[in-house]
Amino acid sequence: MSYNIPSKIEKVTFKTMILKKLNNDKFSHHKKLFSDNYKCPRNSEEYTLRENLSDALLAKLDFVLKRIGYNQFDAIKDIAKYFRILLDEKKYIVLFAYNGTGKTRLSVEFKSLGQQLIDDTGEKTADTLYYNAFTEDLFNWDNDLDNDTERVLKLNSNSRFFSGLEDLEMESRIRPFLHRYADFDFDIKYEESGIIFFRDVLISGTTQRIDNIKISRGEENIFIWCFFLAIVQLVVDKAESYNWVKYIYVDDPISSLDDNNVIAVASHLAQLMSGNDIKVIVSSHHTLFFNVLCNEINKAEQLFLQKNAKSGTYILKDTTKTPFFHHVALLKELKKASDSDELYTYHFNILRNILEKTASFHGFAHFSSCIRKGVDEDEPVYTRLVNLLSHGNYSLFDPKEMVEENKEHFKNILNNFLDDYNFNKKLFEDGQVQEEQE
Known part of the structure; x- marks a missing residue:
């Protein structure tokens, strides 16, 4: 196998582009790898890679060069x-x-790299449980076009994704996740590899069950996501049917x-x-x-x-240190929600995360250090509010809007924070977030 490893690197480049990054605590354990294998003779202006290195060493050097951003990826x-x-x-x-x-x-x-063909059976081993667009393709609708009565979401029973479902009592595992997010219910028909859906509806003061409903595309995606979460829980609980899982890969759920x-x-x-x-x-x-x-x-x-x-x-x-992703982007979300008055209880959770990271950056032990302390002594009240409202089991199906009093407290904390830490106000006006400059 060939590796994109330079055999010679200019001394200045080696020191500024490689050694400087390897001095970072995050990468310092790799420093000896380079000092052992790249040498700069006296009076030379280049570091030269040792000859006849093993494939294992070359692979390690290639990995570290990519890790510190020196090398790009070809594919x-x-x-x-x-x-x-x-x-x-x-x-x-x-x-x-x-x-x-x-x-x-x-x-x-990533999934394919973990597959190996078993010669005797023609089957493939696997080590990755993944959720992506292909996962959704494991489910398809039989809409009973002739009678329009029995609408069933069919499962591809040949997939390892559905290993031993009946023995694992999947309904009881999926429902806690689904009821957190949606208002419909389901039954799994194991012998038919299908799922039917129903909803309890209040009609004339009486709760009635409406069977064989066709859920929306969005609800279907939520159900598949909850199905996946139930399997993840089985993996975490080390269920035998999923003891093959070494990695979990989730793409855009x-x-x-x-x-x-x-x-x-x-x-x-x-x-x-x-x-x-x-x-x-x-x-x-x-x-x-x-x-x-x-x-x-x-x-x-x-x-x-x-x-x-x-x-x-x-x-x-x-x-990790790029504002586009880790601070300003979240602040923009909070400012937009605050200005539109569309504030939900989970926004306190985001605010607390920002306060905690700011406090840590400035050397404070607690997020309350970043809440303005004024003559009205609001800080203890605000700290208690953030503590109380930043913990909760947020529902996808029914997000809770803040009461008016808490909205005002939230806006005061946020606006004071933005003023005290002197953020560039243009970032919140023009809809743009600038990435950290290289």
Whole structure:
């Protein structure tokens, strides 16, 4: 295998583009790898790579050069290989990429790298449970066009995704997730590999069950997402049917949701991901969804995937310190919600995340240090409000609007914060967020 590793690097470039980044605590454990394998003879202006290095060493050097942003990726498959190595030292990867960049192809390539053909049976092994556009294709409707009475969502029973459903009592596992997000219910017909839906409706003061309903496309996506979450829970609980799962890959689960509901899905996903030993990748084109995940998942690798249209190569940019993704973008969402008076209780959760990160940046131990302390002694009240209202089980189906009094408190805290920390007001006026300059 060939690697894009330079055999010679100018001394100035080596020191500024490689050693400087390797001095960062995040990468310092790789520094010896380069000092052992790149040498600069006395009076030379170049560092030279040692000869006859093993493939393992070359692969490691290539990985680290990509890790620090020195090397680009020639193909999506190279990024998938890189992610598999990266997940040896990281637990979570959160990836942002615009539509058309190759997010879904990346999830497929990652999954394919974990498949091996068993010669005796012709079957393939797998190590990745994934959610992407292809997952939705495992479900399709039989609308009973002749009689228009029995509408069934059929399952592709040949897929490993549906391993041992009946024994696992999937209804009882899916319902807690679904009822968090929607107002319809379902039954699984295991022998027919199908699902029927129903809804309880209040008619003339009496609750009646309406059977064989055709749910909307958005509701269908929510149901499939909840089905997936139930399987993720089985993976976390180490169910035997899913003991093959080493990685979970989630690609854009919020395509049918509006911004008011994105926060609920992102927060819930972050809760499920924490506290288990499964490696997880989540990719999205949705800035708010990406930001919430980055704020709620500790120590995730946070990346921005870009494609160079001219060369066809790909770049992975570390967004940990990039305002476009991690501070200003969320503040813009809060300012927009505040100005429009469309404030929901979950906005306190976003505000608290911003206050906490600002406090940490400025060396304070608690987010309350970033709440303005005035003559009216509002700070203790505001701190208690943020504490109280930033914790909750936010419903996708029924987001809770703030009461008027809390809206006023929220606006005061936010506006004081924006004034005290002197943000560029143009960022909130022209609809643009500038990325950190290179």
